[in-house]
Amino acid sequence: MIQASGPPDRIAIVGAGIMGLFTAHHLARAGAGPITVVDRGWLSNGASGRNGGGVRQQWETRATVRLARESVETYRRFGREFGYNIWFRQGGYLFLAETETEQRHLAQVVSVVQSEGLDGRLVKPEEVPRYAPGLVTSGLLGGSYLRSDGTLYPFPALWALKEAIIQQGVDLRLGTDVTGVRVDAGRVTGLDTSAGVLPATIVVNAAGGWSRELSARAGLSVPNQATRHEILATEPVKPFLDPMVTRLRDGLYFSQTMRGEIVGGLSLAHPPGTQAGMLSSPAFLRAMARALVGILPSLRHLGVLRAWSGFYDDTPDGLPVIGEDPRLRGFVHANGFGGHGFMLAPAASRRVAQAVLQEKTDLDPGLFSVDRFLTPGTGRPVEGLQLG
Ligand SMILES: Cc1cc2nc3c(=O)[nH]c(=O)nc-3n(C[C@H](O)[C@H](O)[C@H](O)COP(=O)(O)OP(=O)(O)OC[C@H]3O[C@@H](n4cnc5c(N)ncnc54)[C@H](O)[C@@H]3O)c2cc1C
Structure with missing residues (x-):
């Protein structure tokens, strides 16, 4: 997606929860941008400021175990990397x-x-x-x-990432509602927000429980x-x-x-x-x-x-949705995390960033792409160890 030539992509991430902030961090570190993170509320408005802080690697799908294990490693070194104790x-x-x-x-x-x-x-x-x-x-x-496995305190993780991305030059706009997704000739061109139009060639849907509404604003139906x-x-x-x-x-x-x-x-x-x-x-x-x-x-x-x-x-199969939507160029999903988005965020957001950068990822598209809901099929894996 990142252009080989021409102006750099303008990336707009909707949602300043753990997924949006971590994704912004990975992208900024890779030199992508300009990047804007937009949230209608405050930093911990969504599930990221309301969860139980559980971090587990016990799952029935191998791919989820791997994302969780990588995330545990990130949380173990989080304090050293970001300078905030998350009490992991x-x-x-x-x-x-x-x-x-x-x-x-x-x-x-x-x-x-x-x-x-x-x-x-x-x-x-x-x-x-x-x-x-x-x-x-x-x-x-x-x-x-x-x-x-273990537990952490979610708030300092959000504060740390907020500080990190601001230092990396990301434009964080809290209190800004995204009311529409602009589309032209099958690709994203920007967002309508309560503070005016935000031009963007890439929109990351990290809107958590509101991701279905945001997809609908882009004309996309999803089963979230x-x-x-x-x-x-x-x-x-x-x-x-x-x-x-x-x-x-x-x-x-x-x-x-x-x-x-x-x-x-x-x-x-x-x-x-x-x-x-x-x-x-x-x-x-x-x-x-x-x-x-x-x-x-x-x-x-x-x-x-x-x-x-x-x-x-x-999501119907208990697995998240990660990657560009094949129906709309530039619209990237980072959602569908059910009751376990905090524990998967460090690793999952890295794959979201890879999707934006059009880098190869190790994610099985049959498990994580929105495609799985668009093409009929049977016998697909389901992550059934859901709780809460
Ligand atoms: C009670 C509870 C307990 C949980 N326990 C755990 C747990 O123990 N471990 C775990 O890993 N996970 C747990 N979770 C799940 C976890 O909290 C979420 O999966 C994770 O925080 C999702 O992060 P996110 O960034 O995708 O979404 P969110 O944190 O929900 O962030 C989405 C953001 O998008 C913003 N937004 C939405 N629509 C718009 C719009 N149109 N314009 C502007 N902004 C918009 C919202 O304001 C919000 O801030 C729990 C969740 C709940 C509710």
């Missing part, structure tokens, strides 16, 4: 299975993870309290555990679906829990922050779309309190400090 703590991820089907699922995940050279393992019910003291094990058939997910943080207690604990049955997940708060959520059906806004519901508070106290009765006296919500950007 590799306390592991512990998945819990209560049925034979769930156990088989975890066994399959562990075999993929191990074949990728990671130290994942199956866990017996009696081993669980070693990782999560006080956890009720009745009804458990087993679990899986990977020590190098925003779904609201709720989450809460409790009062702090003395640190006792190392891993992120996740239960397959109901998507319950929780971890303990370094300040001692328990942060987590669980699956609760909400109508799809962004119209309902990012609110919390008493139904979630009740369901989450019941689930948490049921599995860790010692938490029963804890108060909830905060509850909030944000949007997952889901």
Whole structure:
């Protein structure tokens, strides 16, 4: 896409979440540009400022394990590279299975993870309290555990990337709504924004839960679906829990922050779309309190400090959408990350930058290109280890 001759491409990235900021960083480092990042809100307006900070490499698709493993490496050196402590703590991820089907699922995940050279393992019910003291094990058939998974604190990652891209000469425009995508003769020519027209030969759709709306503004129909997910943080207690604990049955997940708060959520059906806004519901508070106290009765006296919500950007197969849309020259997808975009962002955004630069990537287009939804086909892989 970057022109071999003639004026350089003008790149506009919609969304200043973790995907948009990381993509801008990779592109600026490669000397591409000029680059503008536009967001209608503030830096952590979207899911990037509302997530549980979980970073795991346990997946059932090999390609996702690889993106996650590369991202873990980036997060491990993030502090040295960007000068911000993101409190990345590799306390592991512990998945819990209560049925034979769930156990088989975890066994399959562990075999993929191990074949990728990671130290994942199956866990017996009696081993669980070693990782999560006080956890009720009745009804458990087993679990899986990977020590190098972990949690981080999302905000400093966003602050660091913001500072980095500004130093790299990227034009960051917060509080600027993108209301239209300009198209001429099958290619992108710019954006209509609340602050006027922004000329662009490349538009990166990193709009998270609003990516479907942005694609529609470019005349493109995509199957992405925003779904609201709720989450809460409790009062702090003395640190006792190392891993992120996740239960397959109901998507319950929780971890303990370094300040001692328990942060987590669980699956609760909400109508799809962004119209309902990012609110919390008493139904979630009740369901989450019941689930948490049921599995860790010692938490029963804890108060909830905060509850909030944000949007997952889901795709039908649970895999993200990365790369240029074959229907519109210059329109590049960086979306569809569901409930795991923060943990995949460092590696995924590098592939988005490669797509913009028209460099070869190691990504399987059958898995990540929007093409997979445009051409009918069967038997394609699905990433089924979704939670929250
Ligand atoms: C409750 C919850 C828990 C989660 N837990 C985890 C977790 O533990 N680990 C993990 O890896 N992931 C988790 N996720 C998912 C993760 O947060 C997201 O996948 C990731 O942050 C997506 O980043 P993004 O940059 O693609 O989108 P976002 O961070 O949503 O950013 C998109 C941005 O685009 C802007 N935008 C949209 N439309 C327009 C427009 N028309 N004009 C201008 N700006 C626009 C928005 O304002 C927003 O700031 C969770 C998500 C939620 C909601």
